[in-house]
Amino acid sequence: MAYNPSPKSKAILDQAWDWIQSVEYQVTVRWVFYRLLQDGIYSEKKGYRHLLSLTSKARKGFYADWRPWTLADDTRAPVLVQRQGFYGLHLRGHGFQDEDDWLARIKEEINCPLDRWASQPIYSEIWFEAAAMQGQFLHYANENMPLLAFRGDISIPEKWRSAERLAERYQDLGAPIHIYYFGDYDPKGLLIPASAWRDILAWTIVILNSKGLTKLEALESLNFHR
Known part of the structure; x- marks a missing residue:
């Protein structure tokens, strides 16, 4: 699955990588494309499909520092739920009214889910x-x-x-x-x-x-x- 890009493709991937590393959050292929469009690497929006193909090959082939998880999905669900600590999921911005409310909820909601596959043959x-x-x-x-x-x-x-x-x-x-x-x-x-x-x-x-x-x-x- 190794990927060895041409010199031209390597230059595009290196520029894309620089943009990816320039921010602290995960970005999509489309986000990177618009930066390269501004840089003049691409001159038309139809170049997006070319970049999508390049980055797919780089991620699948583990080229340089590229990995399957390097870029985020282009389609994402709304960020309404967030994981925080031992107590699992909560709505962003929402929480318990006070410490007593927290203790009462924990008593009501604590459970012990078991792995139902542990005893299965497959x-x-x-x-x-x-x-x-x-x-x-x-x-x-x-x-x-x-x-x-x-x-x-x-x-x-x-x-x-x-x-x-x-x-x-x-x-x-x-x-x-x-x-x-x-x-x-x-x-x-x-x-x-x-x-x-x-x-x-x-x-x-x-x-x-x-x-x-x-x-x-x-x-x-x-x-x-x-």
Whole structure:
């Protein structure tokens, strides 16, 4: 998966990297593109697709300091919920009325969720192409079954998070992993999961290799069903 860009592409990636490092927050490809547009690297907005291709290759191929998580997704949900400390999620700007209110809520809300997969012979997830399918899987699938909507072509950061999650689940459970994918049965519908699984499988193997698992053991433990 190594990526060796041409001198021209390398210059663009280096300039893009400088912009990414110039701020303290994670930026999107589109954010970087508009900076390069101002710099004169690109002269037209249609150059965005060229930069998207370059940065995708750089992130997938771990070129220089580029990684799958280097850039944020272009589509993001509103930031309404935030994690803070041991007590989990809270609405931004909201909180407890006072210490007594906090103690009363803790008594009411404390729970002990157990890993329902710990005693199972395999670990499974359901992945699907269209976000509109989520409702049916929430209704029919077991409530402990993880669900992942691709929403078309899944993003690079989400593929990396999936690889990390699968590697962590295998390490914790030591059980074979089975992914069940649902999507359109046409050329594009078959290409989407094949492309995504190629990256996710490769990255999961890399992570597991770093933890002492051989490539063959990892391959035998990861199963993809369409």
